[in-house]
Amino acid sequence: MNTIKTDCLIDTRDVSQLLGISYKSLANSRNTGTGIDIPFIKLGRLVRYRLSDVENYINQNRFNHTGQEANYEK
Numbered sequence: 001m002n003t004i005k006t007d008c009l010i011d012t013r014d015v016s017q018l019l020g021i022s023y024k025s026l027a028n029s030r031n032t033g034t035g036i037d038i039p040f041i042k043l044g045r046l047v048r049y050r051l052s053d054v055e056n057y058i059n060q061n062r063f064n065h066t067g068q069e070a071n072y073e074k
Contacts, residue, residue, distance in 0.1 A: 009041065009048035018054060 012030075015038070016023045029035035030047070038057045041048045 008051050010051055010054070012047055012049070015049050015054055019058075 010018075012026055013023055016026045019026070019036070021036070026036060029037070030040060036057070038049055039053050041050070
């Protein structure tokens with residue numbers, strides 16, 4: 001059985017592909033603290049994201065209609 005652990009760490013390129021955004025957009029959001037707000041981990045010069053944090057971000061940005069307000073939990 002092939003399952004992905006939700007606590008595994010993934011890099012910026014993988015996250016950008018999952019979200020359908022550019023690598024640069026994700027890096028800019030991380031550097032400026034605006035836009036996409038997903039916690040990240042620094043391992044020396046490497047940046048990694050927990051898959052579970054990315055999944056939480058996606059789930060928090062699910063809507064049934066365009067007039068619905070965001071349900072952000074901080």
